[in-house]
Amino acid sequence: MISIETLKAHLGKTVDLNAWVTRVRSxxxxxxxxxxxxxxxIQSVIVKNEVPEDVFALAKGLNQETSLKVRGEVRQDDRSPLGVELGIISLELYQSPQDYPITPKEHGVEFLFDHRHLHLRHRKPWATLRIRDELERGMHDFFSDRGFIRFDVPLFMSTAAEDTTNLFEIDLFGEDKAYLSQSGQLYAEAGAMAFGKVYTFGPTFRAEKSKTRKHLLEFWMIEPEVAFLDHQGNMQLQEDMLSYLVKRILDKKAYELELLERDLTKLEPASQGKFPRITYDHALEVLAKKGLGLEWGEDFGAPHETALGEDYDRPIFIEAWPTKAKAFYMQPFENDPDRVKCADLIAPDGYGELIGGSERIHDLALLEQRIKEHKLPEAALKWYLDLRRFGSVPHSGFGIGIERTLAWIVGADHVREVIPFPRMLTRMEP
RNA sequence: UCGGUGGUAGCUCAGUGGCAGAGCGAUCGGCUGUUAACCGAUUGGUCGUAGGUUCGAAUCCUACCCGCCGAGCCA
Incomplete structure (x- = not known):
């Protein structure tokens, strides 16, 4: 038994293949x-006068998604787009389906996601999720090669890590409440103090009623955290990681990108690194010239991110944000306490923020002050303050959203296309 | 939550006051190089739901339900 992936290596030989039928023309x-x-x-060919009559009759009547075992000869054929095709000698059915719903015809978004469990078999979802696997594997390889430890964090939380987003509430036997994690960062910081360099990998949950192409209720994130790393080193790490991943996917997933008809010239610059770095203040000036003026201290909306990204052929860092616009744990500049050592990485073509990262406050007194200013639950963060109490060091980290990154890489219309079973306001099934 | 837009055959849609339609799919037949094959035939309906106007409603009115796109928030 061989696979289509390795078919070319068996040129001229007779092979057995377990497969499904996607289409019959006779x-x-x-x-x-x-x-x-x-x-x-792969395309296979069956010729009437080369096989027994019943085999030909069976073959020409096969329905879409019939599962079968075929025996055939692998042969070169310039008329086939792949260069090789399979000349069928015999076939044996596992199951013969009726009325497969996803026909070779245009379908709407709702219909396809109602049949997501079947749609996964088709070319575009298949290619997309193969690239997702490569992206995740690439992340593990990248961090492992650099001496990071994978560090698993809890998904049940007693409280929010940041005070910004809404959390999903979990009922704990009617006696207490817990929340689904929106970030593992605080735990990753504990990991960094124990192992030096760690990264988390897992799902995260945001109870935002967002209905845009960039949002899911449940999405996957990698959050690296590194002891003794400063803001500049943090950005360099992000650039090294993302350019490595893009290069790796361009190298290893060319076939899948071709199935997706991805314009590779949109990706190649990012594989070279050298991501532009502009400050928040400079970004405001650029936006003002584009007619998208903002007050200093305001966060960017989707139109602003798109407008900033359109001047560049690769992701860009927006750094040094106003302290009041960002999370409580971010380290301010020594000579400029109104700005923090953080950066957002904005993707080209309106895919939005791929990464948010920062140097973390390592001074106990300042962190305590920030927790009070943000009115966060001090008791629940007592352990977090211990990290500053016992051998505190400068450290940095970031979080990268897998779906947004992948949506940009494959050129998807919506993040729901790049996860096997998306969870959204309007979709919990299948 | 707000703004926009839509719901008609299995799918994609046309039909905007007068017999419910097309293409694709499916089924049957034909065809030796097809690529969303082609040709012929057959099959196909709770027009989102409820109420109202009218001689007559898919079409007009009211309410509701469910999507899609965008915004806010964020990764």
Whole structure:
């Protein structure tokens, strides 16, 4: 038994293949079976006078998504887009389906996501999720190669890490409440003080009633955290990581990107690194010239991010944000307490913020003051303050959203396309 | 939550006051190189739901339900 992925290596040989039929076209004496096996797609040919009559009759009548085992000869054929095709000798059915819902025809978004469990089999979701696997594997490799420890964090929380977003509330046997995690960062900081360099990898939850192409209720995030790393080093780490990932996907997932008809010239610059770095103050000036003026201290909206990104061919850092616009744990500049050592990484083409990162406050007194200013629950953060009490060091980290990053890489219309089963306001099934 | 837009055959849609339609799919037949194949036939309906106006409503009115797009918030 071989796979489509390795078919070319068996040129001229007779092979067995477990597969599904995606499409049948037949003439009176020749039929073409489009096959997929999970590793790829291939066309097979069956000719009436080369096989027993019943085999040909069976083949030309196969329905979409029939599961079968075929035996055939791998042969070169310039008329096939892949260069090789399979000349069928015999076939054996596992199951013959009726009325497969996803026909070779345009379908609407709602219909396709109602049938997401089946849609995954089709070319575009298949290619997208293969690239997702490569992206995640690349992240693990990147951090592992640099001496990071993967550090798993809890998903149940007693309170919010930041005071900004809404949390999903969990009923604890009617006696108490917990919340689903919106970030593992505070725990990652504990990890960094124990292991030096750590990263978290897992799902995270935001109870925002957001209905845009950049939002899911449940999404996946990687949050690296590094002891003794400063703001500049943090940005460099982010740039190294993202350019590595883009390069790796361009190298290893060319076929999938081609299926998705991704314009590779939109990705190649990012694989070279050298992400532009502009300050928040400078960004305000640029935005003002584009007719998108903001007051100093205001956060950017989607139109602002898109407008800033359009001047560059790769992601850009916006750094040194107003202290009052950002989270409580961010380290201010020594000579400018109104601005913090943080950066958002904005993707090109309106895909929005891929990464938010910062140097963290390591001074106990300042952190205590910020917790009071933000009216955060001090008791629940007592352990977090211990990290500053016992051997505190400058440290930095960031969080990168996998779906947004992948949506940008594959050129998806919406983040729901880049996760197997999206969870949104209007979708909990399948 | 706000603004916009939509809901008609399995799917994608047309029909805007007068017999419920097309393409695709499916089924059957034809065709030896097809790529969303092609040709012929057959099949196909709670017009989102409820109420109202009218001789007559998919079409006009009211309310509600469910999507989609955008905004805010964020990754």
């Amino acid at each position: 003439s009176g004496k020749i039929a073409f079976l489009q096959l997929r096996d999970g590793t790829g797609f």
